[in-house]
Amino acid sequence: MAQSTTLDTSGLHRGEKSGKNGTLPTGLAANATSRPDAGSRPPASADIHPGVGFRIKRDFLRPNYDVARMFQDFPVPDISDHLNRLYAVDSSIKCLSGTNRRLVGPACTVKVYPGDNLMVHKVLDIAQPGDVVVIDARGSTTNAVLGDTVSMKAMHRGIAGFIVDGYVRDLAAVRELDYPVYARGDMPIGPLHRGPGEVNYPVCCGGVVVAPGDVLIADSGGIVVLPRTCVEDLCAQLRQYKARLSGYLDKVRKGEFSNAWVDQLLEETRCEIAD
8 A cells, every 4th residue: 555645735726635634645645755855956057167167276477577666657548548549447447445546566357256256255365465456247236246344354465456347335444444446336235155256367347358467557547457468568668658748748838739630631531621
């Protein structure tokens, strides 16, 4: 005789009869015993997989020269111009704290799943003093990825500052620290700490690809990314430009300039001009 399972029968549909002593009919009891118990797992589609998207690189090649000193005399817009205007970060990412000084250093990169910051905590153990931590949160407006506690920990580790393509929280407390934090804005909702994410692999920040070891320069004029392979050549170009610009601006201040180049360009491009 098949075994029955004692269950609450109050939920039986009309017309269904329970067995003796409140037991379910044998067929329903069989179905009940085949259901997964409390130890069942979520769908496999929710798994986090090791490898791409969930990986950490502990170190990367950093510049062996004083980048802050090399570029201290050059405004961010001029640096952007000499990178053909292709490496300036979206101006929606602004300085929210630490406005009294420039942020310069090699990029230590973090990619997070929107709404999560597990890898932001891990990067505190990986970034070296002087690094700028660049966080790719895909501009998500759902959660902040760091606040005053993470900023305090980063200060103690000597991390130069954060540039976040996303949002932060606890802004008043972060400003009290006077710690450099650039982000799209602030919000009260905090992140989860589950993953996935990456540390020290290429990320996208404000529309610009940033690789570990690229140089970040950020101030009130904006943020620019210097690919690490061009830093020394770019500095030499900017020095030459500054020397030429000095004489030109001296003449402009005296009112000595010509716009003949504008007419020449319009003529070369066959611009239609009417009286």
